Amino acid sequence: MADNITTNPGTGGDTLAADDIGGVKYPRTKLVIGADGVNGGDVSAANPLPITAADLSVAPTGAAVAYWPAYMGPTSTERRSIGVDEGGALVTRGAVTTDEGTFRVNFANTSIAVTLGTVTRSGRVITGTGFGSADVHEGDYFKFDADADTSWMQIASIDSDTQLTLAADYTGASSGAASRALVFVNMQNGAGYSVASGQLTVTSGTTSGASGIVGRVVDYAPLVFRCAVSISQRIANQETRIGFAEPTTGASPRWFARFNASGTTNTTIICESARNPTTAPSASETQSTTVTLPNGATTATINDYRVEILTESVRFYINKVLVAEHVRVLPSQSDIMAASVRIVNTGTAASSTSVVLDYMTTKNHNKLEIGIMSDSEQIVVQQPDLVPFAYSLAGVIAINTVLLNIDCLRFRSLSIQAVSIGTTGVVTPEWSNDGTNWVAATITTAAGATATTLNAAGLWQTPVFARYFRLRLSTATTAGTTTLAVAAYSQGAALLPTQPVSGSVTVSGTVTASGTVGTAAEDAAASGNPVMAAGVARTANAPTTLVAGDVVRHTMTSGGALVVKQYAPMQVEFAASLALTTTTAAQIVAAGAAGIRNHLTSFWAINTGGAVVDLIILDGATERARYPLPINAPVPVTFPTGLLTTAATALNANLSAAGTVRANFTGYTSA
DSSP: OOOOOOOOOOOOOSSSOOTTSSSSSSSSOOOOSSSSSSSSSSSOOSEEEOOTTTSSOOOOOOOOOSSOOOOSSOOOOOOOOEEOTTSSOOOOOOOOGTTTTTTTEOOOTTOOOEEEEOOOOOOTTOOOOEEEEEEETTTTTTEETTSSSSGGEEEEEEEETEEEESOOOOOOSSSEEEEESEEEEETTOOEEEETTTEEEEOOOOTTTTOOEEEEEEOOSSEEEEEEEEEEOOOOOTTTEEEEEEOOOOOSSSSSSEEEEEEOOTEEEEEEEEOOSSSSOOOOEEEEEEEEEEEOOOOOSSSSEEEEOOOSSEEEEEEEEEEEEEEEEEEETTTOEEEEEEEEEEOOOSSSSOOEEEEEEEEEEEHHHOOOSSTTTTTOOOOOOEEEEEEEEEEEOOOOTOOEEEEEEESSEEEEEEEEOOTTTOOOEEEEEESSSSSSOEEETTSSEESSOOBBBOOEEEEESSSSEEEEEEEOOOOSSSSEEEEESSSOOOOOOTTSOOOOOOOOOOOOOOOOTSSSSSSOOOOOOOOOOOOOEEOOOOOOOOOOHHHHHHHOTTTOOBBSSSSHHHHHHHEEEEEEOOOOOEEEEEEEOTTTOOOHHHHHHHHSSSOOOEEEEETTTEEEEEEEEBBBBBBHHHHHHHEEEOOTTOEEEEESSSSSOEEEEEEEEOOO
């Protein structure tokens, strides 16, 4: 190819011209975009992009979107339109920043329906006027007024103020008056519903297979469902299901996470979750937990039910109390769910039941998780300081009424206040781990007194010892008002005064002892500082059963003097005066009882005879000591620790030869 090809410079028009195409020299390049229709074709500083809609054969376009679309399967390779919002701004939001699809219905007026006026249908497309003024949104439901309630169809998109598109083909009318609703209703085989005073009531009828459902299809986890519901009666062959399930009008969804009021006991309810990809889940594919409604509630009154479905667990709450958490069997992360309240007759019902729905809401959100590398390294969130529980009722209350029933799963201690207890009433605190079998509880006052029943106002506390705690009326009230207030703490209870203390304890400051240790006693008066010590007055020997290591009280005389004198109290001392003349033994003191010894502490002797003799001290007949006695010279002898003798043996004395000796002996008897 030539290295230097010369061409004529461009002279205008739709021409791209250059000098020296073979090299690097382009003295003039000209690019015209579009036609010279309105603003001319030249690009200049004053007119950098002279394009009009008339100049462009293909313009970039955007498709209006409301929120991140649901999971639809593998990523498609087809070309996608960019999205813009209603103001023309480019939509760049991601799934983690959206919560569209959330709904709440309070059942205002006397119907679930809001009129859309007269509309026409072509396939899934609905054409009308003023959809904006009807406050219609994606996910709401559409129905021609003339069609049955089973015809409610969810709205897939709001295309304009005059057009909306349904999620599926509509079976029914093609034109006429129509309405929208936040939820659908589907009543079959005799079930019915009504709306009044801000509540929707579903009546079951008695026919086997009857079903009444109120709900809305949302999408997939994470989801939070909450509603307030009462069930007029719990009877055989009937179930009320509250929570999430596969969107189906059939009785057996393939996946669900819900409360199930099955059975006749209105103080319990079943928390259940399950999944099977093709058919109704079996028992092994279902996780069920039967729980007692907290705080003595029954399903006959309005209760707040909440189901929180995540990808790793399903949590069940009743009246803000966590009653169960499932992790073994859960719906899949991409299972489309419907939030609903449904009553089903599984057989012929004895009578019709009314299920009253006060409100229904679902938080349909996507969650941004900011975590750490290991799921086991959890971030610990401080528990709330306390959760209050209260009960108050005037008049007669029947025996065995459960006044408060508290699930202590999240608590470590309780503070119980009886503000008042009705006439003759007795309240018994009890513990249980299964909510069925209960044992008596012992609670403690701030001063350390314990109680197992309450019949008057007061304040008690207790650590949490079991899953459930309740206050039961064990004796009925005949009048008055019974008012109880319990505060449940996530912290442990303070150390109770009656707790035993072991080990080494260092005490500083002022200590006042009470109970088994007194600051005074005996004959009155003195108390306070300093700490005083006392002993035991003895008029006889200490216990003869003492052995090494035994505790011995201080010994006091009967006059209250601490025995600090040598040896023993005076009541066990002895003194003997003997005139000794022969070598025959004379008794100083008789043998004591078994285990009692005679202890010689001193003697004084004088020899008035004509020759020196020895004084002999005998332990029975055994010589223990010998002392020579000069003529007419007194001899005193003291034994600093006492002369020890054999137990139960007499203490005797004699002379080594005949003579004349006067001797005085002192001592004591002791073990």
